[in-house]
Amino acid sequence: MSTDFDRRPWRWFRLAPLLASLCLLAAATLDAAAQRRAVTDGAGRTVEVPARITRVLAAGPPASVLLYTLAPDLMAGWVHAPSPEEKAYLAAPYRDMPAHGRLTGRGNTASIEAILAQKPDLILDVGGTDATYVSLADRVQQQTGIPYLLLDGLFARTATTYRTLGRILGREDRAETLARYAETTMQDMRRRIDAVPAARHPGVYYGRGPRGLETGLAGSINMEVLEAIGARNVAAAAGRGGLTTVSPEQILAWNPDVILALEPQFYRDVAQNPLWSGIKAVRDRRIYRVPSLPYGWFDSPPGVNRLIAIQWLAAVLYPEIGAPSLRPATRAFYDQFYHVQLTDDLLDALLRDATPPP
Numbered sequence: 001m002s003t004d005f006d007r008r009p010w011r012w013f014r015l016a017p018l019l020a021s022l023c024l025l026a027a028a029t030l031d032a033a034a035q036r037r038a039v040t041d042g043a044g045r046t047v048e049v050p051a052r053i054t055r056v057l058a059a060g061p062p063a064s065v066l067l068y069t070l071a072p073d074l075m076a077g078w079v080h081a082p083s084p085e086e087k088a089y090l091a092a093p094y095r096d097m098p099a100h101g102r103l104t105g106r107g108n109t110a111s112i113e114a115i116l117a118q119k120p121d122l123i124l125d126v127g128g129t130d131a132t133y134v135s136l137a138d139r140v141q142q143q144t145g146i147p148y149l150l151l152d153g154l155f156a157r158t159a160t161t162y163r164t165l166g167r168i169l170g171r172e173d174r175a176e177t178l179a180r181y182a183e184t185t186m187q188d189m190r191r192r193i194d195a196v197p198a199a200r201h202p203g204v205y206y207g208r209g210p211r212g213l214e215t216g217l218a219g220s221i222n223m224e225v226l227e228a229i230g231a232r233n234v235a236a237a238a239g240r241g242g243l244t245t246v247s248p249e250q251i252l253a254w255n256p257d258v259i260l261a262l263e264p265q266f267y268r269d270v271a272q273n274p275l276w277s278g279i280k281a282v283r284d285r286r287i288y289r290v291p292s293l294p295y296g297w298f299d300s301p302p303g304v305n306r307l308i309a310i311q312w313l314a315a316v317l318y319p320e321i322g323a324p325s326l327r328p329a330t331r332a333f334y335d336q337f338y339h340v341q342l343t344d345d346l347l348d349a350l351l352r353d354a355t356p357p358p
Contacts, residue, residue, distance in 0.1 A: 035050060035051045035052075036048045036049065036050055036051060037049060037050075037051055039149070039167075039168055041129075041149040041150045041151060042129045042149075042150050042151040042152035042161070042164070043129040043130075043133065043134050043137070043150045045134065045137070045138075045149075045150065047141075047147045047148070047149055048147060049121070049122055049147045049149070049168065050121045050122070050147075052170070053074065053121045053122050053168070053169055053170070054074065054121055055074060055076050055118070055119065055120045055121050055122075056071075056074045056075060056076060056120055056121065056122045056123075056124050056169070057076040057077075057100060057115060057118050057120035057122070057123050057124070057146075058075070058076075058078075058079055058124055058125075059079075059102065059103040059104045059110075059123055059124060059125035059148075060079060060102050060103065060104040060125055060126070060127065060301070061079050061080075061102070061295075061301035061303065062126040062127050062153050062301045062302060062303035062304075063079075063124045063125050063126040063127075063151075063303075064078060064079045064301075065295055065301060065303040065304055065305050066124075066126050066151075066161065066162075066165065066303060066304050067124060067165075068090075068094065068338075069178060069304055069337045069338065070162065070165060070166065070169070070171055070174060070175055070178065071169050071171050071174070072091065072093070072094045072339065074169060075094065075097060076100060076118040076119075076120045077097045077098040077099055077100045077118065078097055078098070078099045078100070079099065079100070079101065079102045080099050080101075080102070081098075081099040082095055082294060085293055086293055086294040087294075088293070088346060089293045089294040089334065089338060089340060089342075089346065089350075090294050090338065090339075090340065091338065091339035091340055094339075100114055100115070100118055101114055103115070103123070103125070103136070103140060104125055104127070104133065104136060112140070112143050112144060115140070115144055115146070116144055116146075120146055121146075121147075122146065122147050122148075122149060122168075123137075123140065123141070123144075123146050123147070123148040123149070124148075124149050124151065124165075125137065125148070125149070125150050125151070126150075126151045126152075126153045126161065126303065127153035127221070127302070128153065128221075129150050129151075129152055133150055134150065137149075137150050149168070151164060151165060153221065153302065153303065154221070154224070155221075155224040155225065155228060155302070155306055156186075156224070156228070158179075158182040158186075158304055158307065159179035159180070159182040159183045160179075161304075162175045162176075162178045162179040162182065162304075163175050163176065163179050166179075177336075178304075178336070178337065181307070181336060181337075182304070182307055185307055185310065185311065186228065186310065189228070189229060189310045189311065189314045189323070190228075190230075192314065192318070192321040192322070192323060193229055193230045193314060193318055193321060194230070195321065196230070196318055196320070196321060200318075201230050201231055201232060202231055202232065202256075202257035202258050202317050203231070203232045203233075203234045203254065203255070203256045203257045203258070204226055204231045204232065204233060204234065204256055204257065204258045204259075204260060204317070205234050205235065205251055205254065205256035205258070205259050205260070205281070206222075206223065206226070206233070206235075206260045206262070206290075206298060207259060207260065207261050207262065207263075207266050207270070208243070208262045208263070208300075209262070209263060209266065210263050210265040210266055211266060211269075212259075212261055212262075212263070212266035212269075212270060213245050213246055213247070213248070213251075214243055214244070214245050214246075215235045215243070215244065215246055216233070216235065216242065216243055216244070216299075217235055217236065217238055217239055217240055217241040217242065217243075217244055218233060218235075218236035218239065218240045218241075219240040219241065220241065220242045220243060221242070221299075221302045222242070222243060222298075222299040222302050223235075223299075224302065224306070225298055225299070225306050225309045225310060225313065226313075228310050229310050229313050229314055229317065229318075231258075231313070231317055234251075234254035234255075234256045235250075235254070237254060238250065248275050248276070251276075251279065252276075252278060252279060255279055255280050256279065256280065256281050257280055257281055257284070257286060258281050258286045258287075258288070258316075258317060259279070259281040259282070259286070259287045259288070260288055260289075260290055260298060261287065261288070261289050261290065262289075262290050262292065262296065262298065262300060264289060264353075267287065267288075267289040267353060270282065270287055271285070271287055286356075288316055288353065288354055288355070288356075289352075289353035289354055290309075290354065291308075291312070291350050291351060291354050293349075293350055294338065297309040297312060304337070305337075307333065307337070308329070308330060308333045311323065311324065311326065311329045311330075311333075312326060312330075312354065312355075315355070316354075316355060316356065319356075326351065326355065327347060327351070330342065330347060330350065330351065331347065
């Protein structure tokens, strides 16, 4: 005669596969949890990232530059493909990596599908950390399932940003080297410039675009380098904000002591255009073209690439302070940060029109 007791072993037998599956799932969940860790990003967000990160996608140009200088072997690719001129200033193992587009900033081109195709362990953005960027990071992270970190892009916080990313990527030693370079360079330039009387700190106009009429207002991240070297942004007279378009009449009224030109066309035209002839910088021939390979020294993008700019501008704007010689300083920076040793020809091309004539 059959009893309930007799049938129980058969019930357990039928449940055994389910119990085994549950045990495996629990073990896998615990293992996955052990392979992840929580980090706090520059916006104060807590993000779970893999314990070991092997592939990182940069959301925009500043993140791309930061990642290339710190850990180029972890890059999923470039935000945009380097031009042939830019490639000459990038290390051979990385210059031909594919482009994946950008997620943030003006002209974002990367789709969710393109991001997933890269299979990154982490998405990295460097720059603003306000609500707009947090919203984008949260949305992309939710759509892709890929952790998305925001790091502070303020120039004054460059050393901190290096150390933060170094801990996240497991590259603490390399990050510390670059962070100390940033701290030492900023402190040395500031010490030298602080010795110059305020009356001799020049007013500077920075002109972007072929006509030179795009510039940055007071508080613009694009103009942080001027603040770092104690120069006066003449466009601050137009108010606070980001990049803006101004008129030649405004620039004439501001009468800058120095003009910095991002585009070669503006550099060539400003000295010859009668419209600009009354400006002090033009009369005194204090017009300089911003070096821009592989990245702009002044901004373009506003990233860690600007560390060399404060050494360049200190020498150009304050010749009396005895700043370190620009050619060896540039060689050292490109070796340390961009992993390339500059030939004389590359150095000459880089600095052409960027310094006063001998």
